Amino acid sequence: MTLKVQGLVGGYSKIPVLKDISFEVNSGQLVGLIGLNGAGKSTTINHIIGLLEPQKGAIKIDDIGLKDDAKAYKGKLAYMPEMPVLYQELTLKEHLELTIMAYGLDSNKAWRIANKLLGIFRLANKLDWFPANFSKGMRQKVMIVCAFITRADVYVIDEPFLGLDPLATRDLLTLVDSEKKRGSAILMSTHVLSTAQEYCDYFVLLHQGRIKAKGSLQELRTLYGNDSASLTDIYLGMTQDGKSNE
Template identity: 70%
Template sequence: MTLKVSNLVGGYSQIPVLKNVSFEVHTGQVVGLIGLNGAGKSTTINHVIGLLTPQSGKITIDGITLQENPESYKSKIAYIPEIPVLYQELTLKEHIDLTIMAYNLEREKAWVRAQRLLKTFRLANKLEWFPANFSKGMKQKVMIVCAFLTEAKLYVIDEPFLGLDPLATRDLLNLIESERQRGAAVLMSTHVLSTAQEYCNYFVLLHQGKVRIQGTFAELREAYQNQQADLTEIYLGLTQEVTEHE
């Protein structure tokens, strides 16, 4: 599985937010899309999942664009948004059933997996409840359960830690790692850089809509010329350097 973003220019208006963004995500990788607020992380993700159309450039999954084969492209992706999107009139059980139907999953097998995920995130006794009335953290857990239920080839996760308690954060990170080992690819945007440093094995650092640098943590340290620096130090150092030169 390969997600390939090539020379992506785009945004929400004629003035592009993203300027020639290029990177790849491969099977078994957790790629951290790193940046301050307004760097272009969510805009990049909205292009990848098809909510925005590139002004120029190309996005492919296994060589296929969304325009060429929408069904094949979308079937490979499971998405966890920054702000949970839930249906007012559906129970938790109905949200799971809807996900199973949308992804054309084998129902019995999918429900076995769903029960395991519900137990992990302490939602097993909430099946008849309406998630639209849940707390922010519980809503986020519903989105996580529905996404990981699919066993997708590519997980696209936008700022997943907002609203999650420490236990749920740990459970999500363990889940991401087990899916990576299964062979899934993960693109995760976050500004929790300490967590990204520990769990991602490749980084794309965005600054003002451009890729400032990308690579493994070792490669980032080498470019920054400091083998002791943490990800926060590298990011702030490299982006301030750019800002000062502008």
């Protein structure tokens, strides 16, 4: 259960946004993809989930690339978008059924997990509603439930905290933690740096399409030369440094 990104060069057009991105997300690891708006977080994620094709480099899950076996690759991956994406014409219950169907999950087992999650996120009484009409936070919770019933090997979570209330944020982090313990590899992009510092095991700092630094918090501190620096200090220090260099 490893996600490997090797020498990724890519973007939306011929001019690459990402320049030589390499990192790994291993089993039982929560990796934070950190960067300012426009640093290339979403582009990296779009490459991983297979919406964009790399111009150079490779992305593999357990040594399988999207082109080797699309079904196997996608079957190992669950994705949670930053802006909730829902079907206008499907109820909450049907969203879950569809996810079960699409991933070929065991229905009973998946529903057991789903019911637990629906309880945690206070959605249990809304099964027959159209979630497309929910508030942003509630839609976000629907995305969480849909992603986590898959029991995927690799989770790609794009900026999950915006729109969630503190209770839901805590519950999501608990959920992420238990999936980590189960052995999943989790990549999470965010710019809520304080939360990232607290929960992520490893950090990939993106800036202007390049990896500025990567490592655990301790490694980053050593690199930065300050043993008590926070992730925010390190990131801001490094990127502002970068600006003067370029």
